Amino acid sequence: MKWGGSVSKTFIINTAAFKTPDCQSLNQLSKISEAKQLGYSAIEIRNELLTGDNQELIAIATKAKELNIEVYFSVGDVLFSNNELNPKLSRYIEQMHLLDSRNLKINLGIFDSTNQNNLVEQLSQIIDNSYSIYIENNQTPIENDLQQTIEFFRIIPKTFNISYCFDIANWEWLNTNVYNAAKELAPVTRYVHLKNISDKNGKKEVTSLSQGILDWQRLIQILNMTDKFGFEYYAEPDILKSDLALVKHSLL
Known part of the structure; x- marks a missing residue:
C-alpha cells in the first residue's frame, strides 16, 4: 500500500535524538526550536528527562504553541503494574495536560487477561477521548510479550x-521476529517509532535509519494503518534531517 497525498501524516522527533549517549540530562525546552528547524511537525518530550517542575511543562507548552509544533509525551513506565492500573498514571496524565499535549505513550506492563471486566473497568476510569494513549514496546520481554499485547487489544473496547x-528496533531485545510482529499488530498500530539497529560482535546498538540491519521501508509498508512517524535515536542534525527526507520520500 502507498500513502496518498490526502492522508495527513505527522513526523515526530523524540528528544532522545538530541541527547548524546554519555549525557544524563537534557534541557528539552531548548530543543523545540531545533526540532522545528529540522522540519519535524511534532516533538516528543520524555518524562525521565523532566525536572518534575510544573513550570517547566508550562514553558514547553508555551514555546511549542509559539512555534506551532505539536507535543507528544513519552513515559518510560507501564500502564499496568502487578495486574492493576499504575497508580502513577494520574500524574502522567496531569503532566500531559500541562504540556498541552493530547498524546500519551507508555509501555503495557503485566495485566490479568482472565479478568476482562476488571481490566476494562480500570481503563474506563482514565479514558478520555480528548487524548490518545499509545502502547509501546520497550526492551523488557516480560512487559512486552507479543501474545499478551495481541490479547490486550482483543479485550479492550474499540x-x-x-x-x-510499534518501535521497530526494540523487538531485537524481545527475541521476536519484527516482521511477524508487524503483521500481527498492524491493525492496531497508528504510530511507528523509527530507528535501526546494528549487531557488532553480539552487541546490539541503535543506529540511524541508513546504517542498520532492519528493512524499515518494508516495515512501514506492513504497518500501513500508521499516520505518525517518530524518530528516536541520537544523531547529528544533518542525519536527522536526511533521515526525515528518506522517510517522507518512501511514503510518496
Whole structure:
C-alpha cells in the first residue's frame, strides 16, 4: 500500500535524538526550536528527562504553541503494574495536560487477561477521548510479550482511544521476529517509532535509519494503518534531517 497525498501524516522527533549517549540530562525546552528547524511537525518530550517542575511543562507548552509544533509525551513506565492500573498514571496524565499535549505513550506492563471486566473497568476510569494513549514496546520481554499485547487489544473496547506505537528496533531485545510482529499488530498500530539497529560482535546498538540491519521501508509498508512517524535515536542534525527526507520520500 502507498500513502496518498490526502492522508495527513505527522513526523515526530523524540528528544532522545538530541541527547548524546554519555549525557544524563537534557534541557528539552531548548530543543523545540531545533526540532522545528529540522522540519519535524511534532516533538516528543520524555518524562525521565523532566525536572518534575510544573513550570517547566508550562514553558514547553508555551514555546511549542509559539512555534506551532505539536507535543507528544513519552513515559518510560507501564500502564499496568502487578495486574492493576499504575497508580502513577494520574500524574502522567496531569503532566500531559500541562504540556498541552493530547498524546500519551507508555509501555503495557503485566495485566490479568482472565479478568476482562476488571481490566476494562480500570481503563474506563482514565479514558478520555480528548487524548490518545499509545502502547509501546520497550526492551523488557516480560512487559512486552507479543501474545499478551495481541490479547490486550482483543479485550479492550474499540471505543477506547488506545492504539499501538510499534518501535521497530526494540523487538531485537524481545527475541521476536519484527516482521511477524508487524503483521500481527498492524491493525492496531497508528504510530511507528523509527530507528535501526546494528549487531557488532553480539552487541546490539541503535543506529540511524541508513546504517542498520532492519528493512524499515518494508516495515512501514506492513504497518500501513500508521499516520505518525517518530524518530528516536541520537544523531547529528544533518542525519536527522536526511533521515526525515528518506522517510517522507518512501511514503510518496
